[in-house]
Amino acid sequence: MSASSQDVLTQLDATSTQPFPNSKRVYITGTRPDIRVPMREISLSDTVLENGVHEINPPVTVYDSSGPYTDPNVNIDIHQGVPEVRRGWIEERDDTEILSKVTSLYGQQRQTDPNLSALRFSHLRPPRRAKAGRNVTQMHYARQGIITPEMEFIAIRENQRLHDSDQLVQHPGESFGAALPKIITPEFVRDEVARGRAIIPANINHPELEPMIIGRNFLVKINANIGNSATTSSIEEEVEKMVWSIRWGGDTVMDLSTGKNIHETREWILRNSPVPIGTVPIYQALEKVDGKAEELTWALFRDTLIEQAEQGVDYFTIHAGVRLPYVPLTAKRLTGIVSRGGSIMAKWCLAHHQDSFLYTHFEEICEIMKAYDVSFSLGDGLRPGSIADANDEAQFAELETLGELTKIAWEHDVQTMIEGPGHVPMHLIRENMDKQLKECDEAPFYTLGPLITDISPGYDHISSSIGAAMIGWYGCAMLCYVTPKEHLGLPNKHDVREGIIAYKIAAHAADLAKGHPNTQVRDNAISKARFEFRWADQFNLGLDPLRAIEYHDETLPKDSAKTAHFCSMCGPHFCAMKITQDVREYAEQKGIIDVKKAMESGLKEKAKEFKKQGSEIYHKI
Numbered sequence: 001m002s003a004s005s006q007d008v009l010t011q012l013d014a015t016s017t018q019p020f021p022n023s024k025r026v027y028i029t030g031t032r033p034d035i036r037v038p039m040r041e042i043s044l045s046d047t048v049l050e051n052g053v054h055e056i057n058p059p060v061t062v063y064d065s066s067g068p069y070t071d072p073n074v075n076i077d078i079h080q081g082v083p084e085v086r087r088g089w090i091e092e093r094d095d096t097e098i099l100s101k102v103t104s105l106y107g108q109q110r111q112t113d114p115n116l117s118a119l120r121f122s123h124l125r126p127p128r129r130a131k132a133g134r135n136v137t138q139m140h141y142a143r144q145g146i147i148t149p150e151m152e153f154i155a156i157r158e159n160q161r162l163h164d165s166d167q168l169v170q171h172p173g174e175s176f177g178a179a180l181p182k183i184i185t186p187e188f189v190r191d192e193v194a195r196g197r198a199i200i201p202a203n204i205n206h207p208e209l210e211p212m213i214i215g216r217n218f219l220v221k222i223n224a225n226i227g228n229s230a231t232t233s234s235i236e237e238e239v240e241k242m243v244w245s246i247r248w249g250g251d252t253v254m255d256l257s258t259g260k261n262i263h264e265t266r267e268w269i270l271r272n273s274p275v276p277i278g279t280v281p282i283y284q285a286l287e288k289v290d291g292k293a294e295e296l297t298w299a300l301f302r303d304t305l306i307e308q309a310e311q312g313v314d315y316f317t318i319h320a321g322v323r324l325p326y327v328p329l330t331a332k333r334l335t336g337i338v339s340r341g342g343s344i345m346a347k348w349c350l351a352h353h354q355d356s357f358l359y360t361h362f363e364e365i366c367e368i369m370k371a372y373d374v375s376f377s378l379g380d381g382l383r384p385g386s387i388a389d390a391n392d393e394a395q396f397a398e399l400e401t402l403g404e405l406t407k408i409a410w411e412h413d414v415q416t417m418i419e420g421p422g423h424v425p426m427h428l429i430r431e432n433m434d435k436q437l438k439e440c441d442e443a444p445f446y447t448l449g450p451l452i453t454d455i456s457p458g459y460d461h462i463s464s465s466i467g468a469a470m471i472g473w474y475g476c477a478m479l480c481y482v483t484p485k486e487h488l489g490l491p492n493k494h495d496v497r498e499g500i501i502a503y504k505i506a507a508h509a510a511d512l513a514k515g516h517p518n519t520q521v522r523d524n525a526i527s528k529a530r531f532e533f534r535w536a537d538q539f540n541l542g543l544d545p546l547r548a549i550e551y552h553d554e555t556l557p558k559d560s561a562k563t564a565h566f567c568s569m570c571g572p573h574f575c576a577m578k579i580t581q582d583v584r585e586y587a588e589q590k591g592i593i594d595v596k597k598a599m600e601s602g603l604k605e606k607a608k609e610f611k612k613q614g615s616e617i618y619h620k621i
Contacts, residue, residue, distance in 0.1 A: 016243045017069045017076065021549075022540045025064060025071040028161060030152045034088055037156040038071075038210060040064040044529070044537045057534075060525045060541060061161040063219065066247045067210060067274030078239060079122055081271035084207035089149040095134040096204055099127050104307035106288070110263045119235065121267045127310035128204045130371040136204055137373045140413035142194035150200055150211040151189040157211075158184040158218055162518035169524060173515020176433075176474055178216050182517050192217055196406070197442045198477070199315075199415035201252065201276035201375045206312035210274045212251055214417060214444045214477045219516060220507040221478040223278070223446070224250035224500055227257035228265060229490055235265045242269050244493050248500040249543070251478070252314075254278040262287060267311055276314035278377060281305055282341050282358075293344045294351035298361050305365065309372040316374055317341065317419065318365065319381035320358040320405055321398040324349040326382060329394035335385035342381020362405055366412040375415040377446060378402045383422035386454055390424040391431055403439035417477065420447035423454060429467060433474035444477035451482070460486035465502040472510025479503050497544075504543050 019025065022043045027036040044057040068074035068082055076082065090096060102108055110116060111124070130136040141148050162168070181188055192198035198215025214221050224245035226238055242253050252275050257265050262284045270277055282296075285304045289295040305316065322345040330337050330346075337343045345356045358365070369376065382398040384390045402418050409416040418440045424432060429450065436445045449464030450471065456463040464482040472479055483491040483499035491499065511519040522541060529537035539548040 016240070016247050019070050019072065020540065021545050022536065023070075025066075025068075026061070028156050030149075030156055032149070035149055035153050035156070037153055038064050038067075039157070039160060040066075040070075042540050044525070044541075045534050047528075047532050047534070057525070057528070057537070060522055062522060063157070063160055065210075065212075065249055065251050065275055067243075069243055069247065078268070078272050081121075081123065082208045082274055085210055085274070086150070086202070087207040090128070090204050090207060093136070093148075095131055095136050096128040097131050099129055099310075102127055102307070102310050103129075104303050104310060106303055107263070107307040107310060116261075116264060119261055119264045121264070121271055123271070124267070128372075129310075130204075135370045135413050137370050137413050137415055138200040138202060139193055139196070139410075139415045140370070142190045143413060145190075147186045147190050150202055151193070152186040153211045154200065154213045155184045155186045155189050158189075158213065160518060162521050168518065168521060170518075170520030171512070171515065173513055174473075175514045178475055178514060180217055180514065180516055184218070188217075189213060193415070195442075196410050196416065197444070199375050199417055199444055201278070201314035201415070202373060203309065203312045203314045204373050205310060206270060206273075206277070206314055208271065208274055209276060209314065212276065214252075214446070216442070216444065216475045216477050218477070219519075220472045220476070220510045221251035222249065222500065222503040222507050223252045223254055223478055223480045224496060225254045225256050225480065226269075226496070227255050228259035228262075229257075230259045231490075235261065235268050238265050239268050239272055241493065241496060242273055245496055245500060246273075246275050248497050249504045250275065250481070250500055252276040252278060254280075254317075254480075256280060256283065258283050258287065263307070263311075266308070266313070270312045277312070278315040278317065279308055279313050280317040280341050280379070281308055282319065282344055284308070286344055293347040296344075296348055296357075298357035301357060302361075302364070302368070305368050309368060309374050313374060315377045315417075316369070317377045317379040318358055319345045319379040320356070320362050320365075321378060321401040322346055322349065322356060322381035323359055323398075323401060324353065324355050326394055326397050326401075329392070329397060330382060333384075333386075333392065333394070334388040337382060338385025339379065339381040339383055341379050342383070345381055359401075359405075362408060363412070366409055366414050369409075369414045370412050373415075375417065376406075376409050378405055378416060378418050380419040380421065383420070383448070385423055387423045387425045387452070390421065390450075391428050395421065396435065399435060400439050403441065406440050406443050417444040417446050420445050420471075420476070421450045422448055424450040424452065424467060426452050426467065426470060429470050430474050433471055433476060437475060445471075445475065446478040446480065447471055447476050448480040449482055457487055458484055460484065461499045461502040465506040468503060469506035469509040469513075472507055473513040476510075479507055501544050501547075508543075 023040050026039055026041045029036055039061045042060045044059060046054040046056055048054055069076060192215050193200060198213050200211060200213050202209055202211055226241040228238055245253050255266055255269055255277060281304045285296055285301045288300060319341040322342050327346045327349055337346055349356050382394045384395055406416050418436060420432060420436060450467040451460060451464040452467040453463050461482050461484050468479040481499040481503040483495040485491040485495045526538055526541040539545045542548045
């Protein structure tokens, strides 16, 4: 393992740890020196005015989920893990205890198996758990009126330092009832978490985590799925995929491994992850019974929950809403049950002819969750797998049950979000959001897309990002990305990048449409750069600067093209923005104040120029 891991470290250095062009990681300090909130600062070039005077364009600050990997001042060694940002905060609360060893029986077996020594993370530490009678969830603290360092960290992070920007002009947006404050304060974060409208996934055994928040009154977040399978991928590849995912903007990562060495893979990911990690524990539980769903038991599942909680998993997808009476409702569907977790629990319910142990033992699950501050992601095991099945009786029956379970979780001060579809045509998307808000009392919604058509294999990241943008606008708090490989195969690094960028676009579009404060600053900055032909700034302000440069250079590769006042689409003579600039200059030179007259005069000049050059639409460059 060590040799292979060293290979991974080299690859991470080469592909995933370099800062983006003209960017650097900066830290904003809170009310105490150990609250250092990371952001990415993009430096911009000056605007050169006609008289030669330079107009300074201030840097633009953007949200950064890449962790210390893009900070050249931090030495990353994946054998050691990333810095433990939250360790001091957890210790000072004095409501947890360090256990002498892991308490999960399966965890003990994995730690003592000599055959796994080459795979095992080399710097394991004993886990923490809440002291007897204590509740250590961020929701519990919030309901006690406590503002934790995590909450202050999040408030600073959400504001992105943009309230000082001179590019604050933006459209008001339509928030559909969301309460979006001008500035996020620690008090606002506390209130939203206490109310259940937002969650801070932050297991006490994941001190490496840089706190973030999921809720409709905050920036829309995205999740990236990774994980091995029985046929492909390794620990090294999954660690690399995690780092790659957060580089491009993944706010959380779900490890959906179903292959070999799930326990060890998860440990390596957690110790090197600055973002929340989610899992579907039933996947690993199923592996322990050799894939036989009917042999699953509450005792085995409980041990799996404790095993993963002691490792530091921040949120669990639990398909507790798949009840025996709902399974027959899927019989008339075109595509039946498409959720892996949902089908596992449906099979168990039918085999035992009773409700699943996830439902009947839900309060016991809550007791485990609050001892480690693991958040619920209540799974939609009956989500539609085709637009033909969207918004049917089975889907909404489960959603109503998830609403009931949410209230039980809140009685234990356990943070909870709700998973949603799936495949939904555009005209039915808002009904999903409205019903979720009603049934689940505004608990955060977390959806897979939804895909708005079923005819896009190979391009499902596009069709689903359309649905994601819409439901994000309506109030969805987090969007689970879809890659081009959806329905086709396990995604590679290229697919992960494509999926994340598609969903970063969707999330940002939703924030713009909602009128989230400060969201338009980056758009305004890139538009100004585009109009002024500051090509490098235009590239660097985009979500994928490297792709933008690549596409530009395909047709205009010379360095001189980086300062040209045209691109290869219109050429040097018919660039609309250049023409507008010429019109403005013409008006200024001629002393024309009236804008309409200036446009008419300028266009006449351009008409003469066009005829003089032979009246050809296209010219070779």
